[in-house]
Structures are given as C-alpha cells and as structure tokens.
Amino acid sequence: MKWSNQITQLIGIDYPIIQAPMFGVTTPEMVIAASRAGALGSLSLGDLPAERCSELIRSTAAYVMKPFAVNIFVNHVPEVSLNLRLAYNETKVFVEQLALQHGLEVALPELDSIHITDYREQIDAIISHQCKVVSFTFGNLDAQSIKRLKDNDVMIIGTCTSVAEAIALEEAGIDVICVQGLEAGGHRGSFQEAPVPEIGGFSLLPQVKEHVNVPLIYAGGLYNASTIHSAKLLGASGFQIGSLLLKSKESALLDFEKARLSHVKESDIVLTRSFSGRYARGIKNTFIEALDKSQYILPYPYQNKLTGELRKVAKANKNVDFVNIWAGQSIHSYSELSTTDIMQTLIREVENLHTSLVV
Incomplete structure (x- = not known):
C-alpha cells in the first residue's frame, strides 16, 4: 500500500495513522511510542492549566524526533x-x-x-514551545487564535460530527478535519453538548468528503486492516486509532x-x-x-x-x-503490547490486505 499522502506530507510522518488523544488514557510515553512507529502521536492536554501543559509538552518533546500533535478542549463555559x-x-x-x-x-x-482553563492560555503555552500540530474538539477556535497559530506555522486539526460542523471548520481556515463517527469511544466532538448528531461514521465520512476540500482524518471503530481500508475508500486520508490502545503498555488506565x-x-x-x-x-x-x-x-x-x-x-x-472507562463500539481483544508494537502490527496487516486485494 502506498502510505504517502496529504496527511503524511503535511505533517512529516511515515504513516497516516494518528494515535487518538484520549484524555486520562494518553501519556507522554504513548505519544513517544506512537511516533516511534512512524505515526502521529497526540498529547491530550484537555483543559489542563497552561503550566501543566508546558510540563507535558517538554517531557514529550525531549524524546520525539518527529512532529506530534497537542490536543485541547474548546470549552464553552455556562x-x-x-x-x-x-x-x-x-x-x-x-x-x-x-x-x-x-x-x-x-x-x-x-x-x-x-x-476552568481558558483554551487561549493553552495556546500561549503551545506557541511558546513551538508545537507544530494542534488538534481540538468540542467546537471551533476563535478567529484570533486561528490566526496566531497560523502565524506561527502551526497546522490545525479540528473535529466534526456532522457535515455542518465540517463546513464551519473549513470556512474558519482549519487545515485538516477529523471526522468522528457515532461509534467512536470517548467524548463526542460535537459543537454543542446536546443533542448530538447521531450519524455513524461510515455514513458521515463520504458526506463530509463531498462538502469540503481539506484532508480528512477518520475516527470511530477503526481497529483492524479492514476498517482502515473501508475508511480509505470512503475518503479518509488519515486514520485515528483510540480504543485499540486502551490496554497498551503506555496506557494510563x-x-x-x-x-x-x-x-x-x-x-x-x-x-x-x-x-x-x-x-x-x-x-x-x-x-x-x-x-x-x-x-x-x-x-x-x-x-x-x-x-x-x-x-x-x-x-x-x-x-x-x-x-x-471510555471505549468505542468495535469490540475486540485489547492488546497489552506497547503502542509501537500495536501500530506496527496494524500497519503490516493493512499492507498484507492491500497486497491480497491487488493480487
């Protein structure tokens, strides 16, 4: 399988596989292990105070030679x-x-x-540490924050759970959109708390593909070669893996x-x-x-x-x-191997499937 595409070229990684930013599960060690597999590690900062964000970024960056993402929550505070x-x-x-x-x-x-942390404080810390990829969920960043990140050559990944949200992200200037299906484990990345769009990922993904032009990452139910191949056929350029890593050596569970x-x-x-x-x-x-x-x-x-x-x-x-204990709808055996081994095994499975389909 030809892995090089828009995602790998934009970010500078070997494989368009993204380790999901699972707040409470992801650790700096998981991000480091994902990067060693040639994937994009994602450091989940949630709504942590800026000082704690800085500590986690430093402890991760010291051992990662390639870009990794930092993920923040866009909180609407009642x-x-x-x-x-x-x-x-x-x-x-x-x-x-x-x-x-x-x-x-x-x-x-x-x-x-x-x-309650204002995400703009987190952006200050992110820029100060020269992070090159930022992802976010629970809405959209304000225009000033988007401009600040772009002025500092930061690639921005937003999260959508509907076509309307995807369009809003693209119109705001977001570089890459993560399409999250209803089957995904953890929090829904919807712009509003409730009600949330109740559309399955493999129905949502091709619809988003028809309405926006930016590269798409798909998240929701991916756990083997067949699900990744299906997401690719439906328009995804990147593939986000979350629940597959819950029992990994580096998981905080x-x-x-x-x-x-x-x-x-x-x-x-x-x-x-x-x-x-x-x-x-x-x-x-x-x-x-x-x-x-x-x-x-x-x-x-x-x-x-x-x-x-x-x-x-x-x-x-x-x-x-x-x-x-957040987990997606795809029930499978949860490996206790390292994140590196789990991702490398998945990559080999995808390559083997592609070879068998070509033959």
Missing part, C-alpha cells in the same frame, strides 16, 4: 447563575450519597473552588480498569453524559446507570469537575463502578 448554583449543590449531595451507599466516602468540590476490558460485551457500551455533562461512549457501570436515570447531570464542564474527585477516590479503591 454562566454561573443562581439556578446553576442550586443544581450544583443538589447534584453534589446526590453523588456523595450515591458513592457512600457503595462504600466510597468522598467530599466533592464546592462550585466556587472550581477553576490502571490494572483493574484494563481487566474490565477483558470481558466487555457489546451491550456494555453506552453513550452517557453522567461523568462530564457531555456525551461520551464507554462501559456502563453503577454510576452511569444511576445518573442517566436522574436529574443530576450538570452542564459541561461543571459535571466533569464535580465528578473528578469521585473518580480519583474510586481509582484508589479499585472500584470499577465509579470510574469512566
């Missing part, structure tokens, strides 16, 4: 109204009592103690979380707003089932900030029912 304060306090009490009923004692943060992946079933994978306030796909558990049936889900990012301490305590207690 105004702190009286209604939000009341809802926050009620949700806080509900979640604390729910946790206590299941053996977890946790004190969740008060609303006024929560700090703890052993008890990785063990849960060993016996996951199709019916276990759900779309939920319970942990963060935004829709995300993962493995259902006690917390998800309780919250999804309740009125206690705050707007993002307040729900996400509220449940952060809960997840920390649950991890310390190895309680799988109160942590989020």
